Amino acid sequence: MRKLLVFNSVTVDGYFTDMKGDMSWAHKQDPEWNEFVAENSKSGGELLFGRVTFQLMESFWPTPMAAQQFPEVADQMNKLPKVVFSRTLDSVSWENTRLLKGDLVEEVRKLKQESGPDMVIMGSGSIISQLAPANVIDEYQVVVNAVVLGSGRTMFDGMKERLNLKRTKTRSFGNGNVLLCYEPAS
DSSP states (O other), rough: OOEEEEEEEETTOOOOOOTTTTOOOGGOHHHHHHHHHHHHHHHHEEEEEHHHHHHHHHHHTHHHHHHHHHHHHHHHHHSOOOOEESSSSSOOTTEEEEEEOOOOHHHHHHHHHHHSSOOEEEHHHHHHHGGGGTTTOOOOEEEESSOOOOOBOOOTTTTOOOEEEEEEEEEETTTTTTEEEEEEEO
């Protein structure tokens, strides 16, 4: 069975976007961080997105600017298989993308049964907050950025149940970022 991972950046006060959906604060440029991101993107997998995050990613990664600024990451983002969950989109045109419109939890359970690489959710807080209580997410990789927004959205907005996690790994970066990896606690 394939695993489903979450990889997201958050602020010290727990937000993954500001109130307008901006995440520019998460894009610190330094050699150590850039090497980690490039290496991490090589690990492959199938990317899962909600519509909002998908449209944001689609507007950047296939562009010449992305290829110039982040050549290795852009190459991987465009090559990797992608799934977008949407009730409003009728079609998608980003290379290697399929659109799923059914019940989110059931569709993800079906995807986990398929053969293939593990799956990764990036952004897409509304998807995370729906999948977490259904216990279909196997690992949470959270990058805490040394910034405070004061308000915004969390990855878990709307969750009504507590989600207990156990830490499996940490890594600190010179730019102030800290990677925290968690699995659901049994």
